[in-house]
Amino acid sequence: MSIPSWLNGQKRYAGHHLSLAVAAGVLSGILLIIQAWGIAHIMNAVIFDRAGLSLLQGWLWVLLALFAARALLAWLGEQSAFRGAARVKVVVRDEVYRHLQALGPRYLAGERTGALAEALTKGIEDLEAYFAKFLPALSLSALLPLTILAVVFPLDWLSGLVMLLTAPLIPLFMVLIGKGAERLNQEQWKELARMGAHFLDVIQGLTTLKLFNASRRESELIARISDDYRMSTMKVLRVAFLSSAVLEFFSTVSIAVLAVFIGFRLYQVELPIPGWVVLPKIGFFYGFLILLLAPELYLPLRNLGTHYHGRMEAIAAAERLIEILETPLPARPSRAGGLGSPERVGVRFKEVHFAYEPGREALAGTTFDIRPGERVALAGPSGAGKTTVINLVLGFIRPDRGSILVAGQDLAQVDIEDWRRRLAWVPQTPRLFMGTLLDNIRLGMPEADLDAVREAAKRAYAADFIEALPDAYATRVGEGGAGLSGGQTQRVALARAFLRDAPLVILDEATANLDPESETLVQAGIAGLAQGRTLLMVAHRLRTVQSADRILVLDGGVVVESGTHQELLQARRLYREMVGAYEGVA
Numbered sequence: 001m002s003i004p005s006w007l008n009g010q011k012r013y014a015g016h017h018l019s020l021a022v023a024a025g026v027l028s029g030i031l032l033i034i035q036a037w038g039i040a041h042i043m044n045a046v047i048f049d050r051a052g053l054s055l056l057q058g059w060l061w062v063l064l065a066l067f068a069a070r071a072l073l074a075w076l077g078e079q080s081a082f083r084g085a086a087r088v089k090v091v092v093r094d095e096v097y098r099h100l101q102a103l104g105p106r107y108l109a110g111e112r113t114g115a116l117a118e119a120l121t122k123g124i125e126d127l128e129a130y131f132a133k134f135l136p137a138l139s140l141s142a143l144l145p146l147t148i149l150a151v152v153f154p155l156d157w158l159s160g161l162v163m164l165l166t167a168p169l170i171p172l173f174m175v176l177i178g179k180g181a182e183r184l185n186q187e188q189w190k191e192l193a194r195m196g197a198h199f200l201d202v203i204q205g206l207t208t209l210k211l212f213n214a215s216r217r218e219s220e221l222i223a224r225i226s227d228d229y230r231m232s233t234m235k236v237l238r239v240a241f242l243s244s245a246v247l248e249f250f251s252t253v254s255i256a257v258l259a260v261f262i263g264f265r266l267y268q269v270e271l272p273i274p275g276w277v278v279l280p281k282i283g284f285f286y287g288f289l290i291l292l293l294a295p296e297l298y299l300p301l302r303n304l305g306t307h308y309h310g311r312m313e314a315i316a317a318a319e320r321l322i323e324i325l326e327t328p329l330p331a332r333p334s335r336a337g338g339l340g341s342p343e344r345v346g347v348r349f350k351e352v353h354f355a356y357e358p359g360r361e362a363l364a365g366t367t368f369d370i371r372p373g374e375r376v377a378l379a380g381p382s383g384a385g386k387t388t389v390i391n392l393v394l395g396f397i398r399p400d401r402g403s404i405l406v407a408g409q410d411l412a413q414v415d416i417e418d419w420r421r422r423l424a425w426v427p428q429t430p431r432l433f434m435g436t437l438l439d440n441i442r443l444g445m446p447e448a449d450l451d452a453v454r455e456a457a458k459r460a461y462a463a464d465f466i467e468a469l470p471d472a473y474a475t476r477v478g479e480g481g482a483g484l485s486g487g488q489t490q491r492v493a494l495a496r497a498f499l500r501d502a503p504l505v506i507l508d509e510a511t512a513n514l515d516p517e518s519e520t521l522v523q524a525g526i527a528g529l530a531q532g533r534t535l536l537m538v539a540h541r542l543r544t545v546q547s548a549d550r551i552l553v554l555d556g557g558v559v560v561e562s563g564t565h566q567e568l569l570q571a572r573r574l575y576r577e578m579v580g581a582y583e584g585v586a
Contacts, residue, residue, distance in 0.1 A: 003318045007130060013091040014131060022139040024077035028070045029144040032296055035066045040289040048284065085132035091321030094123050096321060102329045104396040118192065119324065123317035129310025141304040148297045152290055156282055159258055161292045163297055166254035170301040173246050189305055191229040220491030234235035247305040248377055251298040258294050262287040344372030345407050345422055345503045345534050347393060352402035362388040364557035375535040377545035379575060380554035386538045390506060395419060428509045437466055438473040440492060444500045452499060459528050461521040462496035494525045505529055507537045
């Protein structure tokens with residue numbers, strides 16, 4: 001889809017607000033013509049008819065009312081345009097956000113967070129000038145000059161002809177200059193996205209940069225990127241100022257030519273043009289009225305040029321937004337059904353193949369069963385496919401070949417939202433969001449009451465430290481759980497899983513990077529969480545999976561061993577080697 005087509009397609013979200021803004025502008029233009037007529041009448045009466053101000057008092061009151069009405073219409077037009085643009089921004093932001101949600105973590109892992117944040121914030125904000133300023137100005141640049149010409153032509157066809165011939169010069173040169181400015185503006189947007197993405201990366205990795213004495217080098221790089229952005233901005237501004245100067249020049253010259261024609265015809269009876277016709281003179285009233293209307297004829301065209309930069313910014317931002325929205329979503333069945341109400345859920349992989357890129361399979365015909373109520377651990381060397389299995393079960397990716405059965409149904413034919421309601425996930429590094437502990441625990445069950453939250457925290461061994469805090473469950477935590485230790489964050493995540501009360505629990509090494517005391521508490525919480533549920537664990541530290549009912553050992557994307565901890569030790573194969581290496585390191 002082309003960028004202009006996409007932008008025009010978003011107008012429907014503004015509702016009637018943009019039409020109301022244009023209507024207010026047209027009505028203000030009609031009142032302006034009446035105002036100019038009144039001013040010309042007053043000046044003609046005072047100068048030529050020697051009328052006193054007392055006789056013109058009624059006209060003066062009319063002018064005062066016209067000034068107030070036009071001010072009110074200008075305010076109404078701006079408010080309507082702003083509200084229409086705000087509605088477009090809300091809808092577009094929601095659409096992009098939902099599309100990113102549907103694309104899932106796999107897409108986000110391949111994108112720079114800063115660039116995405118730039119698109120979702122400044123990119124969408126840059127649409128406001130296009131809808132609130134440029135589009136109303138575009139409509140008014142056509143309607144108001146035509147209205148004024150419809151008034152001027154019956155009064156003096158020569159003045160109307162001069163206006164008709166000179167007015168198109170302004171949008172013509174605006175477009176010619178604007179094409180170059182549009183290209184420069186798109187380059188500037190890319191520089192801004194690059195700078196924002198790099199700056200966010202540096203902020204997030206500031207501790208690492210400090211420890212490796214690389215912060216000074218990165219600051220110099222940021223300075224260079226910032227200077228590149230400054231230069232691209234100045235290029236855009238130079239073209240923008242040139243555009244404004246050209247528009248003002250042609251507008252001024254056009255008004256001057258019209259004033260010269262009217263001035264000569266005011267002082268002589270006839271204005272002969274050799275080879276043409278003899279033009280009659282014009283009276284002061286009509287000449288002055290036309291001169292009052294002339295600047296107003298070119299004003300909407302100049303305003304269009306002024307707001308043309310809003311269109312350029314919107315086009316630069318829309319390019320990135322369209323790129324996100326046109327990224328194809330993972331295929332979903334047209335008629336996905338639910339799972340019913342199974343008390344326990346089992347999972348079966350049948351010859352599952354998956355590759356992140358051609359020629360490099362993460363899973364190569366993986367087959368295994370997880371029976372309902374069973375505690376199963378995945379073990380294997382780095383790159384064996386453990387994380388890929390988890391992402392497939394969570395529904396973030398789909399198999400290239402083979403099938404995954406859940407509760408006897410193909411996961412590809414199951415409503416993914418219904419499936420995820422039956423899952424609880426505790427990752428290696430849980431994500432807590434800025435807010436209260438209460439909100440973080442009931443993330444998956446926002447309607448849960450405080451008593452249920454307290455019970456979940458108690459079962460996760462988190463109640464003691466939470467209730468010892470001054471504000472207990474109303475305690476606010478920073479982004480990423482700032483203010484809590486790693487063990488406390490892990491127990492809050494376990495409480496979240498207890499509250500969800502899902503039949504299938506997935507643990508991605510929930511005890512990694514914990515001190516012994518925290519690890520003991522988290523392990524006790526996991527043992528309680530596993531009661532009556534199907535449990536799938538990913539083991540990076542083999543000590544954490546010894547209590548599993550069954551251990552699946554992955555290597556090269558296939559299951560090479562299966563059994564209990566003792567059975568696998570006696571087999572003297574890969575698992576035994578991994579345990580020996582781990583104990584040797586320990």
